[in-house]
Amino acid sequence: MPGETLVDTAHLLVVDDDARLRSLLQRFLAEQGFRVTVAADAAAARAALTSVAFDLVVLDVMMPGESGLELVESLRREGNDVPVLMLTARGGPDDRVAGFELGADDYLGKPFDPRELALRIRTILRRVTPPPPQLLPAAPVQLGMRWFDAERSELRGPDGTVRLTGGEASLLAALARRAGEVLSREDIATALGTPEAGERAVDVQVTRLRRKIEPDPREPRFLHTIRHRGYVLRPGP
Template sequence: MPAEAATAVDNAHLLVVDDDARLRALLQRFLSEQGFRVSIAADAAAARAQLAAVAFDLVVLDVMMPGETGLELVESLRRDGKDVPVLMLTARGGPEDRVAGFEMGADDYLGKPFEPRELALRIRTILRRVAPPAQPLTAAPVQLGMRWFDAERSELRGPEGTVRLTGGEAALLHALARRAGDVLSREEIATALGTPEAGERAIDVQVTRLRRKIEPDPREPRYLHTVRHRGYVLRPGP
C-alpha cells in the first residue's frame, strides 16, 4: 500500500461506543497506541451528538447497550443516509447475530471476547476498503441501466445524482464490477471484502442490500444475478 494511503488509515478518527466504561478506556488507550485518533461515547445518544459534530472515519459500536441498541443506532444512521463505516461488537456471536448486524447496515462484526490486535486489523481492513484509490483507475464506469458505477471514486451515480452506498455496499459492487460477467462464489466475495470468515447468509444479506440500490425491481434482478449453487454475477447493461 502506498505510504500516503497507509498514513491515512493509521491517522483515522474512530468513535468507540460502548456502555462498559472499562472497555471504553481500554480500547481508547490501545487504539491510540495503534496510531488512531479515538473519541468515545457511552451510549447511542452521546454517539449521535458526536456524529452530528464530527466526520468520523469509522465507528466501533457495541450491540447490547441500555436504551437504544447498537443495531437500532446503525439502522437509523443508514436510514438517514449516513454511510460512515461501522464495526459492531457483541457478546452474541452466532451466525444469526452477524446476519442481523449486516441487515442493519454494519460493515463488519466481531464477537466478544476478542483479541485487540484482531480488532485493529479489522479496522484497518475496512478503512483500506473504503479509502479512495491512491492511483487513478483505468476501468471505465460500469452501466447499470440509468445508473453508472465509477470504480475510481467508488460512487454510484444516476439521474438523481450520487446514490449513497455504505462502505460494504461500495466494496461489494467494486469487487463484482472488476470481474463483471464472471460468477463469483460467496467465498471469493467474502475474501474480496476482507471478511473471509463471513458466512454465506451474511454475503446474501449484503447482496440484497446492494440490489436495493442498483435494481429497478430488486425482486427481479436485471444486473446482479444469483447463479444457483455457484454464487453471484454482475451483468452490466442499459
C-alpha cells in the same frame, strides 16, 4: 507524516457502556496510531457524530436505552454511511447476520483480542478507501440509466448520486472488476476482506446492493444469482 494514509490515522468513535472497556480501547487504539473519541451510549454517540466526521465507529450491541443495532439502523436510514464494526457478547450466526442486515460492516464477538480489533478496523478502512487510480477499472460500468464510477465509488444517474455504504461500494467494485464472471460467495467475502463473515452475510450484502442498482430487486437485471455457484454482474443499458 509523509506516507501516512487513512488506515494509519483514522478518527474512530468507540461506543460502549462499559467504562473500563472504553478506557482500555481508547488507550490501545491510540497506541496503534488512531485518533479516538469515546461515548458511553447511543445518545452521546449521536452528539459526537453530529459534530465530527468519523472514519469508523466501533459500536457495542447491548447498551441500556437505544441498542447498537437500533443506532446503526437509524444511521443508515438517515443516510449516514460511516463504517461500523459491532461488538457483542452474542456472537451467533443469527446475531451477526442481523447486524449486517441493518448496515454493519463487520462483527466481533466478546471477549476479543484487541489486536484482532485493530486488524479488523484496518481491513475495513482499506476496503472503503479507494485504491490508487492505476489499480481501478479504466471505465465506469453502466447499469441501465446509471453508471458506477469505481474511482469515486459513486453510482450516478439522471436522478443524481445514489448513496452507497462502504460495504455496498466495495461489493459493487469487486463485481465490476470481474463483470460477466461468476464469483462464488467465498470469492466475494475474500474480496471484501471479510472471509469469516460466511455465505449468508454475503447474501445480505447482495440484497442490500440490489435495492440500490436494480429497477426491481425481485427481478434483477444486472446482479444475477447463479444457483449453486454465486453471483455475476452483467452491466448493460
